[in-house]
Amino acid sequence: MTRTSTLPEAGGAPASADDVTRVAVSTVIFSLRRPTGSDRPTVVLPLVRRTRDPHEGQWALPGGWLDIAESLDAAASRTLAETTGLAPSHLEQLYAFGAVERSPTRVVSIVYWALVREEDASTMLTGADVDLENVAWFEAGELPPLAFDHNEIVEYALWRLRNKVGYSRIAHGLLPDEFTLAELREVYEAILGRRLDPANFRRQVESSATLIPTDDFRTGSHRPARLYRYNRDVELADRGPVRVHGADDPAR
Amino acid sequence: MTRTSTLPEAGGAPASADDVTRVAVSTVIFSLRRPTGSDRPTVVLPLVRRTRDPHEGQWALPGGWLDIAESLDAAASRTLAETTGLAPSHLEQLYAFGAVERSPTRVVSIVYWALVREEDASTMLTGADVDLENVAWFEAGELPPLAFDHNEIVEYALWRLRNKVGYSRIAHGLLPDEFTLAELREVYEAILGRRLDPANFRRQVESSATLIPTDDFRTGSHRPARLYRYNRDVELADRGPVRVHGADDPAR
DNA sequence: GCAAAAGTGTTGAAGGTACACCCATGT
């Protein structure tokens, strides 16, 4: 994993001057974490500390410059890995931000959002050449003031996530292969920010036929809960438009 | 209206060589037209004929290059006006397309979609310095093979339009100030491609409280129909995320 | 009167919410 680009929005730019529009790619990465003391997961996201102006010292979304020979999707994957060492289970374009004043020099940011499984989030700590000093996880609801317009971008990404969890099965992007219905429900509850009726939740997911029951159970100090697995055959009304040519196309 | 940029994807580029990524802005413009012989409207869109390579002679989406000092939204408005002379009643970002091979030189296209009222669509014919020879309207469902990946882009825009008509009130962007419920229903029918029950349609829009009944009626060879006007106060769960800073922010 | 579209009423199916209740385990 070689560093072919630096953090976006300024510094180390591919073109030298401020007479060109540069294209940056950033990603809002969501994962879950169970705060110590609580068993309920909350939505967290990794941010990187800027090491140069503008906004030096402030936290910002991970990202980097678009290379001339890589697609937007590829740039999102690459910069995400380079800055955080994470491997996402879901990656989807969010929006292109291009207001003139959002950075001192002209930058158009193509922003993605991604999901990382709780188990995979720990790879960051062991990860290769990631600058751990300057990466940290934050609760999505309690962010400090971020660089550029990144607070608004995160808000928008959260809105999209909450929206999408309602009509697609992206929740599986935050879960391991096998999980109980209670664990799945906790993912929904963490994203939506409210409790769901276990009985009704069970019926809804069961009627959608997206889950395959296994013969295994998760034990605890109560009745064992059946483990489920996502049915990969089922494609929900999820991606919407025609799949264009393989990669780099709309995901919704 | 001065032409400050040429058609996107190649030719007359702001930067000379193929060692930079250029940003283009294109727009899928939807309007309605009643085919002669039929009273039911169909969805149509304007395309421009390319006058230079690549894809010279082929039809393509109207657009142009992003200027260094203008926002993405502004670029969409400007290029839309320059190439077609149209003024949209709705303008919204669709997606950023950035596959490497979508053009001989590296181009990232920020694509918008727009609505133009039937009445305003005729301004194109009288419009200022628009090259009428190379602009034409096509039925959205019967497009010829277009330049670049523009066929897929139009499909995606159509999908978004159909989707959005279900949960927002964008349909008003295709209607004049006052309209009957039958006219509103015809817009929905044209977009969705299927007939709707007039009785149920009436109840749905009436219960949503987005329409203000006027005291005027449209007469014909039947019982006069009441004219309605859109209630500008009502904001549906429409734009979703926080309005960022005025312009150039996500619309959904 | 008749055709045609405007507008109202009614019914049944489907889906969501609330909540009572039983089941199976660890302690």
Add this chain to the structure above:
DNA sequence: ACATGGGTGTACCTTCAACACTTTTGC
């Protein structure tokens, strides 16, 4: 035994689709 979460049953309510029916105009 009892606490805890797993899992089932059910009643109510809202929404939506289908369609019969009445109203008001032009011809």
